[in-house]
Amino acid sequence: MEEHLKDLLGRYREQFGSGPGLGPGSGTCLMKIDGVGVPFIKSLYRAAASLYRSDPWRRLRPGHLLGVRVGKDREWYGRKQPFPCVQLIGGDGGDLAIHMFRSAEDARKTTGARETLRVGNVELMRVTYEVESLMLLSNKRMIKCLGVEKSGEERFPVFDVVRCRSSGELEFRNPTFEELRFAYAVVMAVGLVHPLLREGEDANANANHSRIRMPPPSSPSFQPFIETVDVQWPAEINGDLVAVTVSHPPNQGYQEEIHF
Secondary structure (H helix, E strand, C coil): CHHHHHHHHHHHHHHHCCCCCCCCCCCCCHHHCCCCCHHHHHHHHHHHHHHHHHCHHHCCCCCCCEEEEECCHHHCHHHCCCCCEEEEECECECCCEEEEECCHHHHHHHECCCCECCCCCCEEEEEEEEEHHHCCHHHHHHHHHHCCCCCCCCEEEEEEEEEECCCCCEEEECCCHHHHHHHHHHHHHHHHHHHHCCECCCCCCCCCCCCCCCCCCCCCCECCEEEEEEEECCCCCCCCEEEEEEEECCCCCCCCCCCC
């Protein structure tokens, strides 16, 4: 009986959330996105599975923000990085996911002590690892049809973009091909780099605590960090290498040269 209750509680938490995050999948499906073919979908699932196996949630908490830069700014729409700030949530409960924000300030505003806050006009991209039995039918069909790689035991990633209205309601949409391409590079790079983070004095230790939400005392802090790794685009894109810079805290010691 006790095991049965534990199972029910676990399923309830998976479906309705208990901790940081914005809840389960939104009904988005990669098969519905223009320009996204089957080979790239499989590559996205392989990349997500690789990150899952590296287990960044073992040490990283929502307050540990990472800066990311994929290639050059001019290579992206609007000549700027789509989602230059990354947050791992799920290590201490709630959704198991990676959140990508438009700015570090957006990430800080939405990071509460024990939950993800709904802040008006903030948009983020999510890769949420959901249990297959709780996924929506469209994604279940895609997984079965394409035979994509799973992440851990019966988990698969769901990719979506979430925007919070000023009223607090959430709007969900499918990512664009460019946003998925960016997410692929981020997921691959974070999986390679996060084991290199060294525990120590947090870079924000002397910051104004009224403005910046820090990780809870029980979580580790990390020394300032910056590392650049080469990520190979999948063959269906072009197979070339792209330099991805990951930093903690965000924007740590990085400045792109601009040539006129």
